[in-house]
Amino acid sequence: MKDKLKQYRLSAEEFERIKKLLGREPQGVEWALFSALWSEHCSYKSSRVHLKKFAFKSARVLQAMGENAGVIDLGQGEKVAFKMESHNHPSFIEPYQGAATGVGGILRDIFTMGARPIALANYLCFGEPSAPRMQALVEGVVSGIAGYGNCVGVPTVTGQTEFDASYNGNILVNVLALGLFSEGEPIVTSPARGVGNLVVYVGAKTGRDGVHGASMASESFAENSASKRPTVQIGDPFFEKLLIESCIEVMHRNLVVAVQDMGAAGLTSSSFEMAAKGGVGLRLHLDKVPLRDSSVGPEEILLSESQERMLLICTPKNLAGVEEVFARWGLDAKVLGEVVPGPEIELLWKDEVICKIDPNLLIEHAPVYERAYSAWTPKHRNSIAGAAPSSLKNVVGSIEGTSREWIYRQYDQRVGVKTVRDCSDSVAVLRLPSSGRGLGLVLGCRPHVMRMDAQIGGYDAAFYPALELCAKGFQPLAMTDCLNFGNPEKPEIMSEFVASVEALAAASKLLDAPVISGNVSFYNETQNVGVTSTPATGLVGLRDSIENIPHSHFANEGDAIFLWRMPGVSFAGGSFSGELKPAAVAAWLGEVREFVTRTRCSATRVVGKFGLQYALYRMCTPELGATVEMREWGNSPAAWNVETLYEIVLTVSPDLELKTPHCWRLGTVTRGTLKIDSVDQDLTTLHTTYRKGWRKHFALLA
Secondary structure (H helix, E strand, O other): OHHHHHHOOOOHHHHHHHHHHHOOOOOOOHHHHHHHHOOHHHHOOOOHHHHHHHOOOOOOEEEOEOEOOEEEEEEOOEEEEEEEEEOHHHHHHOHHHHHHHHHHHHHHHHHOOOOEEEEEEEEEEEOOOOOOOHHHHHHHHHHHHHHHHHHHOOOEEEEEEEEOHHHOOOOEEEEEEEEEEOOOOOOOOOOOOOOOOEEEEEEOOEOOOOOOHHHHOOOOEOOOHHHHHHHOOOOOHHHHHHHHHHHHHHHHOOOOOEEEEOOOOHHHHHHHHHHHHHOOEEEEEHHHOOEOOOOOOHHHHHHOOOOOEEEEEEOHHHHHHHHHHHHHOOOEEEEEEEEEOOOOEEEEEOOEEEEEEOHHHHOOOOOOOOOOOOOOOOOOOOOOOOOOOOOHHHHHHOOOOOOOHHHHOOOOOOOOOOEEEOOOOOOEEEEOOOOOOEEEEEEEOOHHHHHHOHHHHHHHHHHHHHHHHHOOOOEEEEEEEEEEOOOOOOHHHHHHHHHHHHHHHHHHHHHOOOEEEEEEEOOOEEOOEEOOOEEEEEEEEEEOOOOOOOEOOOOOOOOEEEEEEEEEEEEEOOEEEOOOOHHHHHHHHHHHHHHHHHOOOOEEEEOOOOHHHHHHHHHOOOOEEEEEOOOOOOOOHHHHHOEEEEEEEEEEOOOOOOOOOOEEEEEEEEEOOEEEOOEEEOHHHHHHHHHHHHHHHOHHHO
């Protein structure tokens, strides 16, 4: 029995719980069902009690957690669906396919709702370039994202890439997708309904790839992670493109009642969740599942995570229409069974009933753990006056500060002709085709802030990207998250999780930008060493026009440069001081957005890592630099490298004076030089170092 529990990744306590629910020991494929649906990845058993803290909704929210993706109403007949997911474990094992299938999976979450995918984004955390396998991991992940997204024809418009030693043993690969509903297009949900309706399998054929993938993603790594390669799925973006078109067509023709992606745990999770949500039963003939290999058996069919597959419910009269659409796109559409009064799901193999079970035993009665944690105690603040200044050349050449162009230039950022601002800008902007308005998209979470204090980091995961939107004149509307943490059985990890979730939830209320979808990824640790707790976010914002959006680089010689600060936490050199006042920050963000909306700012940039000096450099172009001096807002050379939560740089017409508290004129946009306190910085050298720094760190990829 011990070996069986290990095989199915179930604890002794969970085994006893199963016996109590069934009134006996599990039999046959029941082992596989409980293994998959009670995994951390599927059941959220360590996080569910805390995710309820995201219950806040705004008037714009049409669908939220519990569905494949969240949906918000933009007004004027337009709606968007978006969600963020992790593919960390698969990407560490097999970087190309792990990242590629992460893209494929998140796209399916979007078009399952009936929305057409129009944008992708990614949040990546890698280890030190010198760490084992890291060169291959970076190359494989970036190539996998590019290979899938480019081929499926959805632009990758923004991203964030971090490097830190804490990710040496576990990289993070989080992907976000966003889809658009035009006026009159229906939102399709997943609950099965209608006794007598048909359960139809559509898409690619089923193989053995991804079997036990959900349970693999719910445990820590040991030394033999390479041995888990069979649990990584294989993707085909061209099949995905066919699936997108065929699914959207049957949904827009109102031929389907419900749709669910076969994602983690494959047919098991999709069918059992559809039945449980709808309060009905299903009768499924597993031997009717289209197979790549005729030797695949019922348990492998249930657990396979083969890609590009969906499960849909349709009425008998609409079956012919569904079959016609999928046949025209060259995809399988096979009836597996029907909706029955239930509540049981009946699984058959060659007309023999191999399992009959109430799906609620696996969905609603999955274990819920209230893991031990401590109430958050703010970390000790120190003086930062002694923080040593950094050479700007060293900063722009470091792995943390060098250009990410070598990553995003591999992505197609313009396919679909809706992209207004892409990865080269601080905020991605898409033009909404019907209204012509601008839709902003930006990612958040700064691991170095999380390492400083998890509560502040949780607030920052919302406030920093919201400020980036506001600095371009966008109103933040809603967010998604991907909560990446180590082992939840460790109280110190769970304490960071709870602190950051509560902070993120509080920030979303203050911003009136609710968390409407997301994912939790636990057990990101190898040999007892976990990653930096990393609650990544994706925020969507709206503005009335795509005209006059401030640039992120200097635009006009002679413009006045201002620094506008919200006093709060400041940090540098590993120490920090001050207090974060969330309500004041949220109010200030509103002031920033209002100012940018009514004032012609030629450029804006949020000050982030490495402080003001680095932000000013990032605004420089090959032609335009700046002449700036430190004045009454600071008197230490280290202040150029201090990061304050929060501050932005704005450039405006030289005759405009900004009269607002905590706003200072730094200097002027000039041509050909960056002069800081009378010290000339050679822009040509800095630009070369910034662009080519990656070659120094990733020589094997040059």
